[in-house]
Amino acid sequence: MAEKVLIIGLGLIGGSLAMNVSKKEGHLVIGLDQDEKTLNMALKQGVIHQAAKDFEEAVKEADICVLATPISVTIEYLHALQKIELDKPLLVTDVSSVKKRVLEAADQWKHPMLSFVGGHPMAGSHKQGYPAAKPHLFENAIYVLTPSVHANGEEANRLKELFSETGARFLTFTTREHDEMTAVISHFPHLIASSLVHQAKGWQDTHPSIEHLAAGGFKDITRIASSNPRLWQDIFFQNRELLLSMLDDWISEMEKVRGFLSEKDSEGTLKYLTDAKHYRDGLPVKERGAIPAFYDLYVDIHDKPGAIYQVIGQLAAADISIKNIEILEIREGITGVLRISFASSEDQVQSKALLEKNSFEVMLQQ
Numbered sequence: 413m414a415e416k417v418l419i420i421g422l423g424l425i426g427g428s429l430a431m432n433v434s435k436k437e438g439h440l441v442i443g444l445d446q447d448e449k450t451l452n453m454a455l456k457q458g459v460i461h462q463a464a465k466d467f468e469e470a471v472k473e474a475d476i477c478v479l480a481t482p483i484s485v486t487i488e489y490l491h492a493l494q495k496i497e498l499d500k501p502l503l504v505t506d507v508s509s510v511k512k513r514v515l516e517a518a519d520q521w522k523h524p525m526l527s528f529v530g531g532h533p534m535a536g537s538h539k540q541g542y543p544a545a546k547p548h549l550f551e552n553a554i555y556v557l558t559p560s561v562h563a564n565g566e567e568a569n570r571l572k573e574l575f576s577e578t579g580a581r582f583l584t585f586t587t588r589e590h591d592e593m594t595a596v597i598s599h600f601p602h603l604i605a606s607s608l609v610h611q612a613k614g615w616q617d618t619h620p621s622i623e624h625l626a627a628g629g630f631k632d633i634t635r636i637a638s639s640n641p642r643l644w645q646d647i648f649f650q651n652r653e654l655l656l657s658m659l660d661d662w663i664s665e666m667e668k669v670r671g672f673l674s675e676k677d678s679e680g681t682l683k684y685l686t687d688a689k690h691y692r693d694g695l696p697v698k699e700r701g702a703i704p705a706f707y708d709l710y711v712d713i714h715d716k717p718g719a720i721y722q723v724i725g726q727l728a729a730a731d732i733s734i735k736n737i738e739i740l741e742i743r744e745g746i747t748g749v750l751r752i753s754f755a756s757s758e759d760q761v762q763s764k765a766l767l768e769k770n771s772f773e774v775m776l777q778q
């Protein structure tokens with residue numbers, strides 16, 4: 413008999429997961445979303461096999477339930493779940509970007525039929541909603557699992573199997589480890605990126621040309637500020653305590669930099685920048701433990717039609733597979749840099765040799 417998978421919230425993340433699970437044999441995907449248009453579209457496209465209207469009925473029918481709603485809504489559903497009378501076991505997971513309160517809610521369950529393993533597929537987009545969903549969203553992305561007190565390794569393995577089509581790589585962390593690491597590498601940088609955009613906006617009145625200068629580096633480091641503000645409001649408030657403590661650290665760090673400048677301490681400034689560069693340059697780029705890394709090449713390209721195609725065409729002709737590609741900086745008439753990521757160092761080295769033979773300037777990231 414088919415395993416029944418209920419996915420609640422068919423937006424960017426839930427829709428993308430549904431596209432993968434519905435491809436798997438032996439699974440029946442039931443979708444539930446407060447937005448009727450989303451539900452109808454997913455049903456019409458075969459991304460879900462059944463549309464549900466009633467939460468309680470759908471939960472009773474399901475074997476697995478995936479909560480892919482905004483975090484505060486997910487917590488409400490977790491509270492509601494423990495009041496439902498279930499005739500069969502239900503494995504529940506979520507996709508929330510912050511785990512503390514989600515796990516607190518699930519850990520309180522006393523229901524014998526319920527088990528919970530938290531999940532966070534670490535891939536996204538600045539777009540939102542079902543139209544932005546795509547089956548390959550999680551390819552090569554890290555998918556963090558945070559088991560609750562009601563789960564053993566068996567449930568986590570069931571989820572890995574359920575989402576095997578996504579091409580994501582699974583890692584298991586405690587809730588605290590997850591929230592601290594994502595605060596450092598994702599939530600706090602987002603806060604800083606938004607503040608930099610506000611600062612540039614403030615200067616725009618006196619310097620109207622600022623927006624034309626804000627290409628390249630500024631756009632790169634502030635790109636994340638374009639993401640869905642509602643989602644980030646939720647993330648900031650869910651991870652509020654950690655962010656407050658990081659903000660305090662950041663403010664004292666800025667006071668230190670302020671001191672270098674106000675006291676004209678050029679040696680202190682140089683040391684500060686040099687220490688940061690050394691740490692940044694020393695960050696691991698190769699595989700460490702279970703965390704996968706890519707092997708990058710930087711290729712100079714000129715701003716003319718077909719420039720990117722020439723590079724990619726050479727690699728395609730040699731049957732070399734590319735995992736990611738990004739234009740780091742390109743302004744009119746000026747050389748830009750193409751960052752190409754490969755899954756293995758062999759592909760990286762072979763591509764470098766091939767492109768250099770064809771007169772491209774290439775730098776390999778060690």
Ligand SMILES: NC(=O)c1ccc[n+]([C@@H]2O[C@H](COP(=O)([O-])OP(=O)(O)OC[C@H]3O[C@@H](n4cnc5c(N)ncnc54)[C@H](O)[C@@H]3O)[C@@H](O)[C@H]2O)c1
Pocket residue numbers: 420421422423424425426444445446447450480481482483485486507508509510532533534535536537539540541542643
């Ligand atoms: N967007 C990202 O980059 C990203 C990455 C990883 C994890 N997440 C997590 O994924 C979750 C969803 O984010 P998203 O980007 O997919 O958002 P989204 O806005 O694209 O999708 C949310 C969906 O939930 C539906 N929904 C809202 N309230 C509902 C309710 N009460 N009942 C049923 N459906 C409801 C909405 O109609 C929408 O279809 C969040 O918890 C977020 O933390 C987001």
